[in-house]
Amino acid sequence: MQLLVFAKDNTHPDKTKDRQGCYKRGYVVAVKDDAHTWGAKEGLPDFYVLKLPKIPVSKGQKYNEAERDENYILYRRRLWTVRLDDLPTKEKTALNKGELVIKATALHVGASDTDWATMKDYFRNQKTGLDETEDL
Amino acid sequence: MATEVVHVVDPDNGSGADYTTITAWEAAQQRDLTSADEIAVAKCRCTGSTGDAISIMYISGWTTDATRYIKIWTDPTESYRHSGKWSTGNVYRIEATKTSSSQAIIDVQEDFVQFVGLLMQSDNGGQLHAKGINFQNSVADGSEFLVDSCIIRALHSGASSYANGIDCTYVSTGGNRTLKVQNTLVYDFSESNADCGGIVQTYGWNVLSYNNTVHNCWDGIYCGNNASNYHVVKNCIVQDCTETCYGGTFHADSDYNCSDDGTHPGSNGQTGEVTFVDEANDDFHLNSTDSVALGNGLDLSSDASNPISVDIDGDARTSWDIGADEFLMAAGTFYEMWELGQAPQIYNSEGGVDGAMAEGSLGDQKVKIFVETLNTSEQTYEDS
Numbered sequence: 459m460q461l462l463v464f465a466k467d468n469t470h471p472d473k474t475k476d477r478q479g480c481y482k483r484g485y486v487v488a489v490k491d492d493a494h495t496w497g498a499k500e501g502l503p504d505f506y507v508l509k510l511p512k513i514p515v516s517k518g519q520k521y522n523e524a525e526r527d528e529n530y531i532l533y534r535r536r537l538w539t540v541r542l543d544d545l546p547t548k549e550k551t552a553l554n555k556g557e558l559v560i561k562a563t564a565l566h567v568g569a570s571d572t573d574w575a576t577m578k579d580y581f582r583n584q585k586t587g588l589d590e591t592e593d594l
Numbered sequence: 595m596a597t598e599v600v601h602v603v604d605p606d607n608g609s610g611a612d613y614t615t616i617t618a619w620e621a622a623q624q625r626d627l628t629s630a631d632e633i634a635v636a637k638c639r640c641t642g643s644t645g646d647a648i649s650i651m652y653i654s655g656w657t658t659d660a661t662r663y664i665k666i667w668t669d670p671t672e673s674y675r676h677s678g679k680w681s682t683g684n685v686y687r688i689e690a691t692k693t694s695s696s697q698a699i700i701d702v703q704e705d706f707v708q709f710v711g712l713l714m715q716s717d718n719g720g721q722l723h724a725k726g727i728n729f730q731n732s733v734a735d736g737s738e739f740l741v742d743s744c745i746i747r748a749l750h751s752g753a754s755s756y757a758n759g760i761d762c763t764y765v766s767t768g769g770n771r772t773l774k775v776q777n778t779l780v781y782d783f784s785e786s787n788a789d790c791g792g793i794v795q796t797y798g799w800n801v802l803s804y805n806n807t808v809h810n811c812w813d814g815i816y817c818g819n820n821a822s823n824y825h826v827v828k829n830c831i832v833q834d835c836t837e838t839c840y841g842g843t844f845h846a847d848s849d850y851n852c853s854d855d856g857t858h859p860g861s862n863g864q865t866g867e868v869t870f871v872d873e874a875n876d877d878f879h880l881n882s883t884d885s886v887a888l889g890n891g892l893d894l895s896s897d898a899s900n901p902i903s904v905d906i907d908g909d910a911r912t913s914w915d916i917g918a919d920e921f922l923m924a925a926g927t928f929y930e931m932w933e934l935g936q937a938p939q940i941y942n943s944e945g946g947v948d949g950a951m952a953e954g955s956l957g958d959q960k961v962k963i964f965v966e967t968l969n970t971s972e973q974t975y976e977d978s
Contacts, residue, residue: 462615468624470655479655479703481621488615488648497604499612504622519693524652530696530723532652532703 459515461508461522462488462500463540478532484539489518506542507557510574510594512565517594525585534584541580541589548572562594596662599623600635603686608641616666616688617651624655627662636666638686638712639674645682645689645715654703660738663706670908675711678779678907678919679877680745687713692721698728698761699746705737709744716783718750718757726759726780731798735769741778743906743918747876748782758791759783759811765798768822774802777906779878779918781809784836791816791841792832795825802900805829805891805911807878807918808839814853817842826899827851827859829891831868831878831917850892852916864890864916880921887916 464487468480481487490496492511501507510518525537545553552558552571562574574594581590603619604611613619619636627634634656638646658664668675674686681687690699699714709727718724726746729739746759759780762773773795780792792808795801796818803825808814814832817825817840824845832839832853839853849860856865869884871877880887891914895903905911905920915921 462618464621468621468655470626470657475655479624479652481624481655485621487618487621490614494614495607497602497607497611497613497618499601499622500614500618505618519649522649523693524650526694526696530694532654532701535652535655 459492459510459513459518460490460494460496461486461510461518461540462490462496463506463508463542465502465504465506465542477534479535481535482539484542485536486518486521486538486540489515489522491515502556506553508540508577509557509559510562511559511568511570512563513594521581537583537585538590539582539584541582545580546576549576596627596631596633598633598635600637602639603636603646604639604641605644605646605686606640606642608639611639611641615646615648617648620651620653626657627664628657628659631662633662634664637672638666638668639672640684640686641674643683645687647689647691648699649691649693650697650701651688651690651699652701652703653707654701656704658704658706660706663708664704665708665710666712667708667710668712670711675743675908676713676745678745678879678905680713680715680747685713687715689715689717691717692719692724695721696723696725696756697721698725700726701728701730702739703730703732705734706739708740708742710740710742712744714744714746716746716748716750716757718748718752720752723756724748724750725757725761726783728758728761729763729771729773729799731763731765733771735771735798738772739774741773741775743777743908745779745906747780748784750782750785752785755785755789757783757785758794759808760793761791762795762799762801764796764818767798769798770823771799772802773799774804774900775806776802776804776900776902777904777918778806779809779906780806780811781876781878783811785812789813792835794818795823795842797823799823801825803827803830804894804897804900804902805905805916805918807831808833808835809873809876809878810834812836813841814839815841817844820845828894828897829914829916830858831887832858833868850890850916852886852890862892868917878917879919880915880917882921882923884921888921889913889915891916 470476525534561570578590601612790812792811844859851858852864866886869881871879906918
């Protein structure tokens, strides 16, 4: 699968609308399969692509979900965020080229920039404040 | 005058594509349109055969006004718009599969948004309260929305109450938000428990529903508040609904509608089963043999509140049929005309009655007309 991740911070002067509606750096915007080709504007400076070969799209869907309150009202545009600015230098350097290939299964035998064991520590649940612990 | 900023959304990433999903467009383009003095336009294409697969699309975090708004559409001068029925292939369509309760295909939280010529599908994935387009109660008093020439269908399984095709969310503080729904088809929001509707208005909302077709919903078109607000319904078809075709008390201007249960508002309506081209396969274009909707609508071209002049296919309305579709004869086609107990009528090129074929009754004989050529200026035909 591939995760399209927002690379910048959108803002709104209304703090509630800013939290509810605006995409922030590190928010996943779309999840597509390995074969998907992205459009001309689905790259830098607006987006990064995180590639996780051989992982089904269904495994990434939760990172693309909004955070909603108990009445199903939108609370935050995304429950999860990728802490891009906290990534180790190696991953950050690779990402600055626009995409990062993450090995998340033994089924992927090609080249990669990093692995899921490293990267999952930078996927944070904004409601709990905890980083991901699960494997894909 | 505001500048239109147009970007192309194409799930197949064909030539000229900026984004491959509408959600990426919304994220990247999200901004204050009023200070930029811009209209944000997503021009949607489907150059291969791929649907735009999403779970939900929120429209939120923008600033809009009446002249600087958000428009998501298919350009009718291109080939990616539907032809008045659900289609695959090279037709842009949003295919939303819900992942949790109370999700819509599109959840609108901004004040001025237009949807034109879109196919939208709601697969509830077994979740409750799956909606089509949900207009949130957080939008401002005075906001305005348009749904024009869209098709919204449900593929729902299990019970999913409050699953409305087009839903205006109750506003506890009231006010006057305006939604115009025209030439739009909504069907199959019909889950096994109550309170699913095709087009639903409630407190805080004024809705104008013109020339829509609603089929197989729990309630077809609903007016939830007629004291402080209103729902005007003109030229609408509602058929095969579980509880009622038209629920609530509609505005007194509502007229020229039809239903199969007699609940349509207005004194110039029609009760009966509309004959569609292929109802079993969800082709709700009017059949030439229909006698309920054909030619029985009101001319809305000069309507004071919302003049319209074309149908869901973009065809000019001239004979004013009820529903989303305006029947048009096509050259090289046989049409069968039933007029039980009456002289069969000759229809003009736009489907309107052009005169009687013969004097007196012909009983229930079938008259077949072959349209060899169309001459819309003179409305004459070669027959066989």
